[in-house]
Amino acid sequence: xxxxxxxxxxxxxxxxxxxxxxxxxxxxxxxxxxxxxxxxxxxxxxxxxxxxxxxxxxxxxxxxxxxxxxxxxxxxxxxxxxxxxxxxxxxxxxxxxxxxxxxxxxxxxxxxxxxxxxxxxxxxxxxxxxxxxxxxxxxxxxxxxxxxxxxxxxxxxxxxxxxxxxxxxxxxxxxxxxxxxxxxxxxxxxxxxxxxxxxxxxxxxxxxxxxxxxxxxxxxxxxxxxxxxxxxxxxxxxxxxxxxxxxxxxxxxxxxxxxxxxxxxxxxxxxxxxxxxxxxxxxxxxxxxxxxxxxxxxxxxxxxxxxxxxxxxxxxxxxxxxxxxxxxxxxxxxxxxxxxxxxxxxxxxxxxxxxxxxxxxxxxxxxxxxxxxxxxxxxxxxxxxxxxxxxxxxxxxxxxxxxxxxxxxxxxxxxxxxxxxxxxxx
Amino acid sequence: xxxxxxxxxxxxxxxxxxxxxxxxxxxxxxxxxxxxxxxxxxxxxxxxxxxxxxxxxxxxxxxxxxxxxxxxxxxxxxxxxxxxxxxxxxxxxxxxxxxxxxxxxxxxxxxxxxxxxxxxxxxxxxxxxxxxxxxxxxxxxxxxxxxxxxxxxxxxxxxxxxxxxxxxxxxxxxxxxxxxxxxxxxxxxxxxxxxxxxxxxxxxxxxxxxxxxxxxxxxxxxxxxxxxxxxxxxxxxxxxxxxxxxxxxxxxxxxxxxxxxxxxxxxxxxxxxxxxxxxxxxxxxxxxxxxxxxxxxxxxxxxxxxxxxxxxxxxxxxxxxxxxxxxxxxxxxxxxxxxxxxxxxxxxxxxxxxxxxxxxxxxxxxxxxxxxxxxxxxxxxxxxxxxxxxxxxxxxxxxxxxxxxxxxxxxxxxxxxxxxxxxxxxxxxxxxxxxxxxxxxxxxxxxxxxxxxxxxxxxxxxxxxxxxxxxxxxxxxxxxxxxxxxxx
Numbered sequence: 001x002x003x004x005x006x007x008x009x010x011x012x013x014x015x016x017x018x019x020x021x022x023x024x025x026x027x028x029x030x031x032x033x034x035x036x037x038x039x040x041x042x043x044x045x046x047x048x049x050x051x052x053x054x055x056x057x058x059x060x061x062x063x064x065x066x067x068x069x070x071x072x073x074x075x076x077x078x079x080x081x082x083x084x085x086x087x088x089x090x091x092x093x094x095x096x097x098x099x100x101x102x103x104x105x106x107x108x109x110x111x112x113x114x115x116x117x118x119x120x121x122x123x124x125x126x127x128x129x130x131x132x133x134x135x136x137x138x139x140x141x142x143x144x145x146x147x148x149x150x151x152x153x154x155x156x157x158x159x160x161x162x163x164x165x166x167x168x169x170x171x172x173x174x175x176x177x178x179x180x181x182x183x184x185x186x187x188x189x190x191x192x193x194x195x196x197x198x199x200x201x202x203x204x205x206x207x208x209x210x211x212x213x214x215x216x217x218x219x220x221x222x223x224x225x226x227x228x229x230x231x232x233x234x235x236x237x238x239x240x241x242x243x244x245x246x247x248x249x250x251x252x253x254x255x256x257x258x259x260x261x262x263x264x265x266x267x268x269x270x271x272x273x274x275x276x277x278x279x280x281x282x283x284x285x286x287x288x289x290x291x292x293x294x295x296x297x298x299x300x301x302x303x304x305x306x307x308x309x310x311x312x313x314x315x316x317x318x319x320x321x322x323x324x325x326x327x328x329x330x331x332x333x334x335x336x337x338x339x340x341x342x343x344x345x346x347x348x349x350x351x352x353x354x355x356x357x358x359x360x361x362x363x364x365x366x367x368x369x370x371x372x373x374x375x376x377x378x379x380x381x382x383x384x385x386x387x388x389x390x391x392x393x394x395x396x397x398x399x400x401x402x403x404x405x406x407x408x409x410x411x412x413x414x415x416x417x418x419x420x421x422x423x424x425x426x
Numbered sequence: 427x428x429x430x431x432x433x434x435x436x437x438x439x440x441x442x443x444x445x446x447x448x449x450x451x452x453x454x455x456x457x458x459x460x461x462x463x464x465x466x467x468x469x470x471x472x473x474x475x476x477x478x479x480x481x482x483x484x485x486x487x488x489x490x491x492x493x494x495x496x497x498x499x500x501x502x503x504x505x506x507x508x509x510x511x512x513x514x515x516x517x518x519x520x521x522x523x524x525x526x527x528x529x530x531x532x533x534x535x536x537x538x539x540x541x542x543x544x545x546x547x548x549x550x551x552x553x554x555x556x557x558x559x560x561x562x563x564x565x566x567x568x569x570x571x572x573x574x575x576x577x578x579x580x581x582x583x584x585x586x587x588x589x590x591x592x593x594x595x596x597x598x599x600x601x602x603x604x605x606x607x608x609x610x611x612x613x614x615x616x617x618x619x620x621x622x623x624x625x626x627x628x629x630x631x632x633x634x635x636x637x638x639x640x641x642x643x644x645x646x647x648x649x650x651x652x653x654x655x656x657x658x659x660x661x662x663x664x665x666x667x668x669x670x671x672x673x674x675x676x677x678x679x680x681x682x683x684x685x686x687x688x689x690x691x692x693x694x695x696x697x698x699x700x701x702x703x704x705x706x707x708x709x710x711x712x713x714x715x716x717x718x719x720x721x722x723x724x725x726x727x728x729x730x731x732x733x734x735x736x737x738x739x740x741x742x743x744x745x746x747x748x749x750x751x752x753x754x755x756x757x758x759x760x761x762x763x764x765x766x767x768x769x770x771x772x773x774x775x776x777x778x779x780x781x782x783x784x785x786x787x788x789x790x791x792x793x794x795x796x797x798x799x800x801x802x803x804x805x806x807x808x809x810x811x812x813x814x815x816x817x818x819x820x821x822x823x824x825x826x827x828x829x830x831x832x833x834x835x836x837x838x839x840x841x842x843x844x845x846x847x848x849x850x851x852x853x854x855x856x857x858x859x860x861x862x863x864x865x866x867x868x869x870x871x872x873x874x875x876x877x878x879x880x881x882x883x884x885x886x887x888x889x890x891x892x893x894x895x896x897x898x899x900x901x902x903x904x905x906x907x908x909x910x911x912x913x914x
Contacts, residue, residue, distance in 0.1 A: 098609050102602075102605065102606060102609065105602065105605065106602050112601070116601075153605050153609070155608075156604050156605045156607070156608030156609070157601050157604050157605060159608075160604050168556065197608055197609055198608065201607070201608035204607075380570070383563065383565075387565065387566060387567050388601070390566065391599055
């Protein structure tokens, strides 16, 4: 309990493992929950004194969470969040975003883990469909990932893999990629750049390719087959779906962005598209068994806070370890994080559905099981993921394979599961 | 026919193929350099083995003790040990005809006698590679092989190979190379799948779409390093330079709140946030009693303070899109949904830039189609394993006379031209020829004599040593923004 208002080394927060920020932040969150304003102010002041976005990981943690807590306390979160968001969108350029994500992928398998797993699963399912004689010729992938983050970097390696593995086919399969962007999350110019480049690259790979971007989708669960360009030929029954496209749905980080109440509906919508495979990758939640139910309920604020703290602590540490000490890209990612933290914690109303709580893999699995059955990732794909992790010099990355209770695979950093990837079929 | 062999007499020539051996007088010696595999000696004896026999490891069996050997030579060596009477020691004197083997897999192209392979080991490997299970796996990159020797050979080089992108960056990892390549500005048009084996990118293939190469040429990468340096220079600017005037009145007490709220924000934020919430902050901070510490001098402000580069970048980026968009509309027929985006951007960018881009692109539409047809046939012969070599662009310039075209527009060459190397920048040459009043600003241009056409064509031939493509970008050089930006 903080009683003095001055900072000295006798303060209990400096005891122990030196995780002063964690302790202070926790105290503050509790104080907010208890509406103890003098304590809130005191703690905020202390944090402000010690925090710095350019310091060590504790200082950074303090800085980014401080902002969110402040907003929560003053109920200004919404406004700040909107400002931040519009500022970043204004500054967003294809070049800067590209640089950031490519550098991130170079130093850390955080994003590529999901890509490798998903690509492998989709390709495997596609190439096996129809059997030896009757190979499928058209592949249509619906991508509902969080493409603002990933910028479609999943697809070049997929194109290359498709080209290589189908080299013994009579003709290279055609790939159609439909990217669904929720609520216009990418600037038009950026989208354009991406489309162009994908097309050119597909030409390089000699894969017949088509890409469509559907921008500004308001409610993901309301999307229809027609809107996605899925063509269903129902009249020709004698055509034993030789010409039908093989439909795959890919969702990297996209489900989390859906409001909690609508997540089941989204999965139901996916089912209505009749996909042959659905791949999903999500950040793993650190929540305890009784994860927070709603955001608004103040009693659960502390729980949500704890989960966020757990996750972002790992994330910041990971960034710190992976990037060189001074790195623009790292800073950009951290800033993005700070926005996300603000969104996760500082905003009160749940109209702001850009940010939503993480769930654990088992929780997502339960949702999926309502509509789909799990597909195990086969050995080749797992080997690919292993080989991927080996390529990153920093130790700390490991792979956790499904046990009997758990579907999908987990990426672990320093033994903490941080990402979950899985594949499903109807 | 599960066991045993079937041998045919000399098979009829040109059964289905009209492509090779027009005469049987000159059977191509098989020991020559490698052509398409499976162009066997017409006089040879064709053997068709079943898969089981083919993969049997010990095909040569000693008749005395029935011991099996992989190779005939080994069998002979072994037979000597049996002390055979002289008569039996000799092999059958019947002259062994040259044997070629067909692949037992029916759907395989080598199943037909005219495409038989001459070497038993060869056919075994072929069968495994194409039709067999890939049991050997590299643990570094998890590539799989059916033939053990292939796998061994790969393991030796795996991870040691480097991949080089057109823009000059080198990668040791294939996946990062691929992703980078797809997003790289230097992505040139390719029509064939090429090997990733070479690190030097020198294939001479026709570009699928000449206009694309013209348009997409520019390598922004001078900007990329520039960006970095700009970033760093702006990084060390003191934070106060970015603050707004509105705050200055409260500079003492609000410097702290400023740093509190602007850490991690762009300075743009200050203008929007501060006026709105300043009162709140001010009050609260008074209560909390913030100390007025000046922000540390090494605060980084990056990503925002590069006005000149930023705008330049902006323009060039939109140039790219502007230039390619009209082409995109034309070239890709299937992309219905994108057209709306394209059209929007078309209009948007056209407003920003001179309308030359669209004019230029329309001029080259015909070239698109011509080039497309010619290069697609040449592409058909390329083999099909993975990636990425650079295709040098077609060496010919456009056949129309740009000088009159540009003269009619009255185009002025901007300073951007200066950045290119004058000798290599043929576009610069083309455009400068058309000026009625040459812009005197750039030194390069004044050097160009009026008879530009001639010089350009000379450069075509003589510059071959330096540059392969006619856009002035050598293979090894870090790109310079030649050509396209030159005429903006």
